[in-house]
Amino acid sequence: MLLPGFHIIKSFTPDYLHSNLLGVVKTFTEAIFDSANNDKPWYIGRHTTAFDNKLLQMKPPTELTRTPRSIIERKLWKGSEWKNYLLYYSIPCLKNIMAERYVKHWFLLVFSMHIFLKKKIYNEEFAAAEVAIRTFVFEIDELYGIEYYKFNCHLMLHIPESVRRFGALWASSTFPFEHYNGVLSKMFKSSHAIPEQICKSYLRFKNVEKLSTAIFSRKDCSQDAKKLFQKMCGVFCPQQCITYGPELRLFGKPVQIQLSLIETTEIEALLQEKILNYAEKFDRFIFLQTLWHTESNKLLTKRHNSTVELRDGSFVTLQVMLCIRTALTDELKYILIGKRLQISNEAICNTQRYEMRSTSLFIIATATNSITAFFPNALRSKCVRMPYRCANDVQTYCIVRLVNNIETD
Numbered sequence: 536m537l538l539p540g541f542h543i544i545k546s547f548t549p550d551y552l553h554s555n556l557l558g559v560v561k562t563f564t565e566a567i568f569d570s571a572n573n574d575k576p577w578y579i580g581r582h583t584t585a586f587d588n589k590l591l592q593m594k595p596p597t598e599l600t601r602t603p604r605s606i607i608e609r610k611l612w613k614g615s616e617w618k619n620y621l622l623y624y625s626i627p628c629l630k631n632i633m634a635e636r637y638v639k640h641w642f643l644l645v646f647s648m649h650i651f652l653k654k655k656i657y658n659e660e661f662a663a664a665e666v667a668i669r670t671f672v673f674e675i676d677e678l679y680g681i682e683y684y685k686f687n688c689h690l691m692l693h694i695p696e697s698v699r700r701f702g703a704l705w706a707s708s709t710f711p712f713e714h715y716n717g718v719l720s721k722m723f724k725s726s727h728a729i730p731e732q733i734c735k736s737y738l739r740f741k742n743v744e745k746l747s748t749a750i751f752s753r754k755d756c757s758q759d760a761k762k763l764f765q766k767m768c769g770v771f772c773p774q775q776c777i778t779y780g781p782e783l784r785l786f787g788k789p790v791q792i793q794l795s796l797i798e799t800t801e802i803e804a805l806l807q808e809k810i811l812n813y814a815e816k817f818d819r820f821i822f823l824q825t826l827w828h829t830e831s832n833k834l835l836t837k838r839h840n841s842t843v844e845l846r847d848g849s850f851v852t853l854q855v856m857l858c859i860r861t862a863l864t865d866e867l868k869y870i871l872i873g874k875r876l877q878i879s880n881e882a883i884c885n886t887q888r889y890e891m892r893s894t895s896l897f898i899i900a901t902a903t904n905s906i907t908a909f910f911p912n913a914l915r916s917k918c919v920r921m922p923y924r925c926a927n928d929v930q931t932y933c934i935v936r937l938v939n940n941i942e943t944d
Contacts, residue, residue, distance in 0.1 A: 548697045548707040549690045555648065556617040558687030563641075564609060564620070566683065567633070577637045577679065579629075583607065589628045592922050594839040595619065597826055598937055599919070602837050614713065621645060622652075623919045626897060627933045630883055640678055642884045642893060643671035644691075649896055651694060651704045654939045663890040665695040705942035714943075779869055783822050783911055785856065789815035794859075801908035802859060802870055809862035817856040822911045825940065829853040830874075842920035842934060843873070845913045850876040850900055850934055852920075870908050876900035876932070883923075883933060898934040899923060 549555075572578045579586065586606055593603045599619050604612065612620075626645055629638050650656060650664035672691050675684050694704070701707055723732035751761045777785040794802070794812050802810055818832035828840040830852060841853040851873030859868050878900045884893040916936045923933040 544693075545696065545700065548701050549693050550707070550709050551648075551651075551694070551704045552614050552618075552709045552713070554687045554690040555694075556614050556621065558685075559644070559691060560617050560621045561609075561612075562683070562685065562687065563679075564606075564625075566679070567637075568606065568609075576634060579633050582632045586628050586632055589922075590624055593624055593919075594837060595623070595919055596840045596842075596917050596937070597828075597838060598917065598940065598943075599623075600943070614710065621648060622938055623921070623935050626883060626893070627921050627923060635885075637678060638884055639886060640671060640674055642886065643667040643674075643891070646891055646893075646896060647671065647694075648704075649938055651698050652938045652942070653703060654941060656698070656703060659890065661695070661698070663888075666888075667891055668692070668694060703939075705939060708942055710942060777817075779867075783869060784820060785817045785858075785869075786819040786821075787817055789817055789858065792816050794857075797906060798857075798872060798908070801872070801906060802857075805870065805908045805910070806861065806868065810868075811860045811862055814860075815858040817858070820856050820911075822914060825914075825917065827853060827914075827917070829855050829871075831855050839920050840917070842876075842918045842932075843914055844916045844918055844936060845909060846915045847913070849907075850878065850898065850918065851907060851909075852876065852902070854906065869911060871911060871913075873907055873909065875903050875905040875907055876934070877903050879931075896935060900932055900934055902930045902932070 566572055567577055568580045568583065569578075570580050573580065583606060590603050590606060595602060599615075601613065601616050601619070603619070603624060604616065622645065626638065626642060629641065633641075644667075647664040647668035650660045651668075653660070656664075668691050672684075672688050675688055697707075698704065719733055722736035723729045725732070747764060750756060751764070777789075779785065792814055794810075794814055799810065799812055816831065818829045820827055826840070827843075828835050828838075830841055831854065832841075842850065843853060844850050854872045854874055857870045857872060859870055860866065861868065878898055880894070881899040882893045883897040883899060886892055917940075918937065919935045921933045921935070922930070924931040
């Protein structure tokens with residue numbers, strides 16, 4: 536306590552996993568579905584089925600490790616599920632189910648946490664997020680009652696100063712520690728001498744790791760034994776992979792296809808040269824250490840991993856990755872084909888302040904048949920695409936950029 540430069544309050548960071556996700560978010564979600572509150576204007580327990588219908592339609596990208604579970608099972612939700620619920624699912628699910636004034640209030644928390652979890656936070660964003668989270672806390676008494684102004688709500692007021700002093704919330708997140716708690720729990724089998732069991736298991740693991748490196752690096756080592764060992768250790772080694780430069784890897788067996796006239800035209804406009812009218816297509820690839828799937832991949836049924844924002848600010852759905860050849864030089868080129876999404880000015884939540892507008896986070900866009908060709912380096916950000924509305928066979932989506940690609944569940 537007497538350490539130089541140490542402050543008993545300012546030198547600790549609020550743990551957003553427990554104070555925000557398992558604290559504030561869980562408390563308010565439990566309250567709005569609790570039948571004991573059926574006389575409250577914010578109670579939505581009567582609409583559980585409608586809420587679930589929305590929630591269970593969500594197909595997250597691969598970065599979100601858990602797919603949505605029913606709101607009825609919320610007592611079993613992990614911290615990562617509460618995070619995904621807050622950042623991505625809650626606003627679209629609450630839309631048209633909860634009274635608008637309460638959705639606007641909830642959006643203040645969603646907005647601020649989006650900013651405080653970003654990889655890079657600008658001063659204007661920080662100022663808006665600070666106002667948003669303070670407004671959220673100060674309006675709890677008026678909207679829900681003083682009984683919901685709990686200690687975790689008070690901790691929200693300390694988050695802006697913590698971010699200012701120590702960086703974005705992911706920098707001090709306890710998610711990695713929770714993960715390794717799970718690893719440690721697998722290192723003992725009984726309740727007797729737990730520390731000794733963990734130490735012995737860890738030393739055995741490190742010795743096996745050291746021995747395996749020495750043994751499997753030998754030329755006379757059996758490849759079948761190496762594959763069996765990797766399988767037992769949970770190491771995944773893709774069998775078919777084409778590497779193109781240091782950043783692009785393509786998976787699966789390529790399929791030869793005939794290019795349509797519009798695809799050929801788009802690609803030639805991109806390359807500014809003629810190409811052969813056939814190509815090889817792939818439906819999975821890794822670019823800049825991020826896994827992407829195209830719409831042609833039929834094995835990914837519970838996830839949607841192909842909606843992206845491009846560097847020009849437009850949004851597309853990846854249709855196919857193509858390996859094409861130029862007509863004159865016979866040079867290989869890897870090109871992505873995507874279908875454009877038409878962005879609308881519709882706001883999922885009408886806020887009074889421009890700097891806190893919902894359209895900066897939740898983009899309402901309509902599917903189109905307009906295609907575009909672009910290089911892999913045009914990819915900027917993967918997005919969560921959620922069904923929003925379907926009218927006259929025209930599908931409209933709510934699109935949210937992934938908050939960051941640093942913090943894992």
